[in-house]
Amino acid sequence: MRATIKDVAKLAGVSTATVSNVITRKKYVSPELIEKITKAMEELDYTPNTIARSLKVNRSFRLGLIVPDITNPFFGEIVKYAEKVANKENYHITLCDSDQSVEKERQIINTFIENGVDGIINVAPRMKDRELNRKRPVPMVIVDRPAFETDKNIAFVFADNFEGGNQVAKRFVEQGFRKFLCLAGPVDIVPNAKKRLMGFQEYILDQGFTEADVEFRKCDFSFESGYDVMKEYLQTYKKTEQLAAFVSSDIMAWGAMEAIKDMGLKVPEDIAVIGYDNIFFSNFVHPRLTTIDNPTKQLGAMSMQLLLDTIESKESLKGNYVVLNSKLVERQSDERLPF
Amino acid sequence: MRATIKDVAKLAGVSTATVSNVITRKKYVSPELIEKITKAMEELDYTPNTIARSLKVNRSFRLGLIVPDITNPFFGEIVKYAEKVANKENYHITLCDSDQSVEKERQIINTFIENGVDGIINVAPRMKDRELNRKRPVPMVIVDRPAFETDKNIAFVFADNFEGGNQVAKRFVEQGFRKFLCLAGPVDIVPNAKKRLMGFQEYILDQGFTEADVEFRKCDFSFESGYDVMKEYLQTYKKTEQLAAFVSSDIMAWGAMEAIKDMGLKVPEDIAVIGYDNIFFSNFVHPRLTTIDNPTKQLGAMSMQLLLDTIESKESLKGNYVVLNSKLVERQSDERLPF
DNA sequence: AAGTTACAGTTACACGATTAACTGAAAATG
DNA sequence: CATTTTCAGTTAATCGTGTAACTGTAACTT
Numbered sequence: 117m118r119a120t121i122k123d124v125a126k127l128a129g130v131s132t133a134t135v136s137n138v139i140t141r142k143k144y145v146s147p148e149l150i151e152k153i154t155k156a157m158e159e160l161d162y163t164p165n166t167i168a169r170s171l172k173v174n175r176s177f178r179l180g181l182i183v184p185d186i187t188n189p190f191f192g193e194i195v196k197y198a199e200k201v202a203n204k205e206n207y208h209i210t211l212c213d214s215d216q217s218v219e220k221e222r223q224i225i226n227t228f229i230e231n232g233v234d235g236i237i238n239v240a241p242r243m244k245d246r247e248l249n250r251k252r253p254v255p256m257v258i259v260d261r262p263a264f265e266t267d268k269n270i271a272f273v274f275a276d277n278f279e280g281g282n283q284v285a286k287r288f289v290e291q292g293f294r295k296f297l298c299l300a301g302p303v304d305i306v307p308n309a310k311k312r313l314m315g316f317q318e319y320i321l322d323q324g325f326t327e328a329d330v331e332f333r334k335c336d337f338s339f340e341s342g343y344d345v346m347k348e349y350l351q352t353y354k355k356t357e358q359l360a361a362f363v364s365s366d367i368m369a370w371g372a373m374e375a376i377k378d379m380g381l382k383v384p385e386d387i388a389v390i391g392y393d394n395i396f397f398s399n400f401v402h403p404r405l406t407t408i409d410n411p412t413k414q415l416g417a418m419s420m421q422l423l424l425d426t427i428e429s430k431e432s433l434k435g436n437y438v439v440l441n442s443k444l445v446e447r448q449s450d451e452r453l454p455f
Numbered sequence: 456m457r458a459t460i461k462d463v464a465k466l467a468g469v470s471t472a473t474v475s476n477v478i479t480r481k482k483y484v485s486p487e488l489i490e491k492i493t494k495a496m497e498e499l500d501y502t503p504n505t506i507a508r509s510l511k512v513n514r515s516f517r518l519g520l521i522v523p524d525i526t527n528p529f530f531g532e533i534v535k536y537a538e539k540v541a542n543k544e545n546y547h548i549t550l551c552d553s554d555q556s557v558e559k560e561r562q563i564i565n566t567f568i569e570n571g572v573d574g575i576i577n578v579a580p581r582m583k584d585r586e587l588n589r590k591r592p593v594p595m596v597i598v599d600r601p602a603f604e605t606d607k608n609i610a611f612v613f614a615d616n617f618e619g620g621n622q623v624a625k626r627f628v629e630q631g632f633r634k635f636l637c638l639a640g641p642v643d644i645v646p647n648a649k650k651r652l653m654g655f656q657e658y659i660l661d662q663g664f665t666e667a668d669v670e671f672r673k674c675d676f677s678f679e680s681g682y683d684v685m686k687e688y689l690q691t692y693k694k695t696e697q698l699a700a701f702v703s704s705d706i707m708a709w710g711a712m713e714a715i716k717d718m719g720l721k722v723p724e725d726i727a728v729i730g731y732d733n734i735f736f737s738n739f740v741h742p743r744l745t746t747i748d749n750p751t752k753q754l755g756a757m758s759m760q761l762l763l764d765t766i767e768s769k770e771s772l773k774g775n776y777v778v779l780n781s782k783l784v785e786r787q788s789d790e791r792l793p794f
Numbered sequence: 795a796a797g798t799t800a801c802a803g804t805t806a807c808a809c810g811a812t813t814a815a816c817t818g819a820a821a822a823t824g
Numbered sequence: 825c826a827t828t829t830t831c832a833g834t835t836a837a838t839c840g841t842g843t844a845a846c847t848g849t850a851a852c853t854t
Contacts, residue, residue, distance in 0.1 A: 817834075
């Protein structure tokens with residue numbers, strides 16, 4: 117049986133209050149007693165019962181973390197860095213995978229609250245803004261997704277995806293491309309997917325190109341959809357000049373590049389490709405994928421820091437926006453060549 | 456403020472015991488009271504305080520999960536499936552990333568126990584057998600790693616990596632290769648890395664080949680080490696016939712294939728490659744990677760099921776071994792060609 | 795020296811649930 | 825009808841902490 121604070125108190129010949137005081141360091145205890153108590157704790161292999169403490173102080177030192185798919189290294193990285201800063205401050209993470217289902221997301225949030233987490237980090241939620249902003253008894257920070265401003269104890273940490281789409285377009289235009297395609301993500305469901313597309317389109321149109329110069333197709337961010345949609349697009353494609361394709365997630369871009377190869381075309385010679393996310397392995401697919409670096413490390417670390425700061429300060433989140441920068445990382449998949 | 460069981464009892468005009476009984480369904484309560492109490496719970500938006508319950512019943516319904524690197528999709532998949540079965544039985548997962556450090560692993564286990572988890576799943580631990588087998592107050596199941604038999608409330612779920620290495624060798628030999636290389640993982644630290652190598656070597660030697668026919672190099676399972684070690688190997692490499700390379704993790708194999716390309720050679724024309732793990736994306740690198748399917752789904756699901764079963768039955772784990780099968784998945788990276 | 799202050803350490807209650815032991819009225823028994 | 829049994833529901837203890845309120849001694853004040 118595990119030793120309790122009473123056992124320690126008895127062995128050390130003091131009251132439980134004194135033992136508690138040496139553990140929490142909230143009151144002065146004489147050096148001799150500290151010594152005696154410490155010895156007793158060691159002898160009994162005592163370790164405080166966190167659950168009992170949680171009940172008493174009404175804090176669990178646990179944080180709930182929701183991701184759409186832990187299998188995706190993009191989310192894996194966010195989790196990793198978020199966890200790093202949580203652990204440094206002695207908080208623990210309860211992870212749940214929502215499988216991209218709004219229903220599950222809802223249910224996860226509820227059980228998190230029942231389980232008494234001190235805060236929630238919700239990565240790329242699929243919920244509608246309105247539901248997201250519902251008042252909850254614990255602070256929640258939303259990662260990788262903007263929303264309309266609010267003050268319901270919630271905050272947002274995300275990269276500016278519109279600007280990201282912009283950068284891609286700028287790059288293509290500056291290199292002299294004149295025919296554009298965007299394989300967009302699920303623009304109806306994922307706000308960032310829409311932002312990427314809009315940033316891309318707007319820049320190009322601003323440069324004097326016409327709607328006919330910049331086509332787009334809807335996908336769902338998965339490898340398969342990148343492959344399928346690109347393949348279908350290429351059925352009716354006639355090469356007249358080098359096409360510039362913005363495939364708005366790396367995983368999807370890998371799929372699109374496979375489709376291009378399978379159709380007997382080459383990247384970048386026939387079709388230049390730029391992705392989005394900068395997943396680690398994108399540096400190693402062939403050709404190395406030019407992409408927008410989505411700052412996972414900062415997304416994870418900053419959102420967690422923000423959450424912990426508000427928990428520790430006992431203040432409320434105030435609907436703050438933390439907007440991070442993305443930058444283009446130039447590799448080989450988008451080289452401009454004589455056609 | 457959150458409503459408590461007392462508030463519900465008062466509003467419904469009954470004792471807290473009765474409320475508790477309708478929640479836990481352990482005793483008969485008349486339909487009328489159930490009705491009244493349910494209404495009261497709804498009105499107050501009551502939800503039981505899990506922490507208080509945990510303290511009382513000495514169960515937290517939380518499980519600790521340790522992985523070496525959550526960024527690696529191989530571990531991501533294990534986590535995903537483990538979590539799925541845990542949630543189905545209303546358990547929650549606390550995830551920690553050990554960053555492959557034994558010291559962190561040790562510390563994580565300790566805080567898990569302090570935090571009162573009901574059980575621990577330790578994926579691919581880096582600890583030595585002896586420490587792993589130390590008696591602990593909670594059951595622990597070890598995933599993706601064998602160990603010497605023991606009965607200290609511990610169990611093991613893993614795939615037979617020796618047999619996996621065997622299959623790779625068999626495949627190569629049957630296809631008619633006669634010159635072999637193995638880029639092995641960290642054989643001193645990770646038992647499975649050693650098993651893969653041994654399974655590979657033994658089969659080949661059993662077929663009458665000599666030690667000179669089958670070289671090996673030590674790596675650390677990372678992309679970079681696959682790249683670096685292969686590149687270095689190729690410095691002194693003279694092509695005299697098609698080489699068969701077993702690169703014992705997919706991620707490492709991607710690196711090795713990049714190195715091969717960078718050195719002006721081709722896969723599989725000059726060097727055939729087989730990986731290990733069957734990470735999702737290995738189906739999509741170019742050429743599609745032939746590999747051993749490491750059954751992540753089963754590893755995750757079965758280990759969790761085993762853990763939950765013993766927790767629910769209040770029995771102890773008895774050092775059981777659950778050995779899963781792996782199978783070769785044939786793709787394009789190992790095609791045998793006229794040299 | 796009497797009265798006040800300071801303070802190390804203890805007593806006892808609270809956190810929110812579960813549950814063994816109890817109560818008392820109705821039903822069953824002979 | 826008297827006695828036992830049954831059982832829905834209550835009372836009160838308990839889980840392992842933290843902490844406000846209290847105690848008693850020693851030091852300080854005047």
